[in-house]
Amino acid sequence: MDRPPLRRQAIRRILILLSFIAFPVTMNYFSPYLIVESAFQGIVNGSLIVFASMFVSSLVVGRLWCGWMCPAAGLQEPLVPVNGRRVGRRAGLVKWFIWVPWMGLVLLAVARAGGYTSFDPLYGTVAGISVAGDAHRPVIAAYAVYFIVVLLFFGVAMLLGRRGGCHALCWMAPFMIAGRSVRNLFAWPSLRLISHPPACTQCGTCTSVCPMSINVQAMVARGGMENIDCVLCGSCVDSCPNRVIRYSLSAGR
Ligand code: SF4
Ligand code: SF4
Numbered sequence: 001m002d003r004p005p006l007r008r009q010a011i012r013r014i015l016i017l018l019s020f021i022a023f024p025v026t027m028n029y030f031s032p033y034l035i036v037e038s039a040f041q042g043i044v045n046g047s048l049i050v051f052a053s054m055f056v057s058s059l060v061v062g063r064l065w066c067g068w069m070c071p072a073a074g075l076q077e078p079l080v081p082v083n084g085r086r087v088g089r090r091a092g093l094v095k096w097f098i099w100v101p102w103m104g105l106v107l108l109a110v111a112r113a114g115g116y117t118s119f120d121p122l123y124g125t126v127a128g129i130s131v132a133g134d135a136h137r138p139v140i141a142a143y144a145v146y147f148i149v150v151l152l153f154f155g156v157a158m159l160l161g162r163r164g165g166c167h168a169l170c171w172m173a174p175f176m177i178a179g180r181s182v183r184n185l186f187a188w189p190s191l192r193l194i195s196h197p198p199a200c201t202q203c204g205t206c207t208s209v210c211p212m213s214i215n216v217q218a219m220v221a222r223g224g225m226e227n228i229d230c231v232l233c234g235s236c237v238d239s240c241p242n243r244v245i246r247y248s249l250s251a252g253r
Contacts, residue, residue, distance in 0.1 A: 008234060009233075009238050012067065012234065017078075019069055019070060019073070020072075020073075020075045021074070022071070024129075024146055026071065026130060028124045029046040029049075029050045029130070030047055030071075031047045031124065031130075032047070034123060036105055036109055037124070039106050039109035039110045039113060039116075040113055041113060042113035042114060042115060042118060043118050043120050043123055045123035046122065046125070052175075055175040055176065055178060057176075057179070058175065058176035058180050059180075059188075060190045061190065061232070062176065062179075062183070062230070062231075062232055063173070063176045064231070066176065066231035066232075067232045068232075068233070070166075070172075072163075072166060072170065073163065073166070073231075075165075076157040076166065079154070079158060080163075080211065082158065083159075083161050083162075085160070085161030086162060087160050087163070087167045087212075088213075091168045092228075094167075094169070095167070095173060099171055102171060153169065156168055161213070166231075167212075167213075177228050180228070184226065184253045187253050189250055189251045190250075191232060191247065192248055192252060193245055193248070195220045195225055195246070197220055197221060197244070200220050200221070201242060202221075205236075205241065206220065206235075206240050207236075209236060209239045210236055212233075216236045216245070220244055225245070226253060232247070234247065
């Protein structure tokens with residue numbers, strides 16, 4: 001995939017910003033709570049469908065969703081000029097302490113319900129809209145949930161640094177990390193980064209622009225571009241003065 005340099009990043013930033021603006025509508029399709037509530041009733045809800053889609057898509061495009069479509073990215077990336085500290089890898093472990101018991105709870109809930117027996121992708125929304133009220137739920141409650149989620153990601157990003165919420169908090173990232181691990185196991189063709197180390201002048205630009213705090217320069221130096229935190233945003237691809245890094249649809253690990 002050849003690159004029209006900075007225009008691609010401008011498009012990406014607009015996409016994640018639009019996704020964040022749309023979050024009052026889409027929030028419940030990413031809900032870690034509604035998937036549990038609906039599982040107790042044996043209902044396949046919107047967030048289950050979205051999380052399953054994330055896993056399936058990551059088998060081919062890795063964490064492209066996180067780089068190009070995630071509302072939390074649209075919230076956190078504009079905060080990088082305020083706190084651009086690079087986030088350490090240990091912060092990334094925290095989300096697994098959230099994800100593992102949460103997944104256990106979902107499985108337990110489905111088992112108690114006797115399996116999934118019905119399908120309601122709009123479950124927990126009002127005519128498909130997340131932040132809205134109806135006879136059973138005042139709109140203020142929906143707004144409260146919205147602001148809690150936004151403040152949580154805002155606070156963690158301000159505390160930890162670049163996209164801190166993606167590292168420490170995100171309950172969706174593990175689905176895509178798991179999918180990418182499966183892809184790596186079978187090494188089938190998929191979207192990935194590749195590099196041409198001899199052309200690297202070790203200027204460090206790629207590392208400095210990476211919103212996921214990855215030491216991209218080190219990955220180039222060792223000739224392996226796979227990293228569980230990489231969201232395929234292409235910032236390194238588009239900023240390298242020597243065009244060392246490229247997107248590639250190829251097989252590999
Ligand atoms: S931006 Fe390009 S030249 Fe600079 S360190 Fe990264 S890969 Fe090497
Ligand atoms: S390594 Fe490159 S593509 Fe991956 S997250 Fe960092 S800047 Fe984006």
